[in-house]
Amino acid sequence: MIKKIVFLFALFLSTFSSAQLAYPPQANHVKSVVLRPLAPNRYVPIMRMGEKFELSFDDLEADQKEYYYKIEHYDFDWNPSGLSDREYLIGYQTDRIRNYENSFNTLQFYTHYKVTFPNNETKFRLTGNYKITVYDEFDQIAFVRKFVLYEQKVSAGIEIRRSRDLSAYDTKQYVEFDIKYPNVIINNPSEEVKVVLMQNNDWNTAMTHLKPQYYRGQQLIYKYVNETNFWAGNEFRYFDSKGVRDANIEIARVDSGPNLYHTILFTDEERIDLPYSLNPDINGNFVIRTIDGGQNPDLDADYTWVFFSLQSLEDLRGKQIYINGAYNNWEAREEFEMKMNPDTGKYEAIVLMKQGFYNYQYITIDKDGNRSNHDIDGSFHLTENDYTVLVYYRPFGARYDQVVGIGYGKSDRILN
Structure with a gap:
């Protein structure tokens, strides 16, 4: 079985994915x-x-x-x-x-x-x-x-609510925010101020070019109905490979390969038709760590071949599936693409990764380049996500965009 997987791994590495061209x-x-x-x-x-x-x-x-x-x-x-x-x-x-x-x-x-x-x-x-x-x-x-x-010259406040769109009430999260600038002179806010709104600090899905809808003294209010709706997705999956020879969280077993250890994860199943379940995570991030001796994981942590597998009955024809997270800079790179193994009926990938604790999710990308974090795992308004708003300011006549403020929000206490 391992030989078959290694063969498929070599095969999918030789297949170029057009989705990576943007990177x-x-x-x-x-x-x-x-x-x-x-x-x-x-x-x-x-x-x-x-x-x-x-x-x-x-x-x-x-x-x-x-x-x-x-x-x-x-x-x-x-x-x-x-x-x-x-x-x-x-x-x-x-x-x-x-x-x-x-x-x-x-x-x-x-x-x-x-x-x-x-x-x-x-x-x-x-x-x-x-x-x-x-x-x-x-x-x-x-x-x-x-x-x-x-620099924190202005303040930005964020609130996360269930979507105002009734058709997405259970699947999307709506973000509203405001910017207060008592110590900055802004003459034309709609032209001089720009914002970036991100979910889980992923630039691929960031919202830009949002104009303030209301002005109240030295306060800009962004209270859109549809423009600031994000698919909530589901909680990130995770595994912990801090013990290079031992099975740990979400690891089925560890095999001794010809050169490096093989970390075999439990097969993931689609969650799109399952009820939401709280699963605390670090929203796609990762931490390099090891318990196999030494005090410096930068130098002591080893690499293993990590075997991912996904069982999905969803119709994903015309779409590519990728492992996604901060580890790979949220990039749909070829080495992180899941390929169908006809022998097992599962989507599989083998990735060389350093020991540590990893969050990841499965995304799909269609032929038009559209990403989805919910085709496989569904989307639930209760999902805990991080939201960040960056405030840019370019006064008339200036030659560059300053970043004058940042605001954070978390959907663990979502408002209805």
Whole structure:
């Protein structure tokens, strides 16, 4: 059976998925990219100006390559802002990543790289949208990641309710929010202020170009009926591979493979026709960790082949199925596509992953590129989701979009 699965794994890796064309290239030997604040229990690369954050990743070729980073500033819509690097940075736009070490006592050798910002070579002058590109000594791009720097000049309040649309009352969540700006002079709010509204910090489904509907003194009110409805989806699935040789949460068994261990997950079943069940999660995020000796999971955690399988009776013809979450930057990459195994009648994928606790979900993408988080697992208004609103401000005559505020909301106490 394992031989059949490995054969299918090789087969689906050779099949190109058109859905990945929207994403920048990523070297397949570069894994476990983490970009987040250094503060504990912070998973999302949205930082206050001056706050420390870290980028880290593994190179499975373990040959201590020289990697470099390049930081670029973008506008609200993720177009280059047109500013020179001297305008938004103090120091170097591009520099070598000097902090790297080899893994210790692992079956899969790798070199772990990390760099902390701001650092002596690179500091930030401006808030805004940024991208960091990491490339090797031959100018081959390893990966690209987005991050946001902000200052809290305005306040944003969020409330999450059941959808006002009766046809989606049980399946969608409706978000309303307001922005208070007592200390900022805004002459034309509908033109100078822009917002991004995100569910679980996934830029793929972010809502943009929302205009304020009402003005009340120095307050902007966004109270749409349909425009700010999100499919609520279902709670994320999860597994914990912190013990490389032992079955743990949601792991059926661990097999000894020819080179690395095989982590076989229990077969997932569709939940679209099941009643909602509360299942606490971390909304698609992940934490690298290990209990197999050592005090530094960055270097001591090993890699295993993780076997995903899904039993679904839904009609998914014309759609592709992907494993999705923060681990893969919410990208529908080819290596995370589920393929039908005719021998088992299940959708299957095998993914090389570092030990840790992972949240994931199954999404579908149709031929027009439309994503769905509910074709397989359904959508329930009670699902606990994180919501974030980012406030951008460009006064008349300015050359870039400032990020002047951020607001958070959680649907664990949804309003009717």
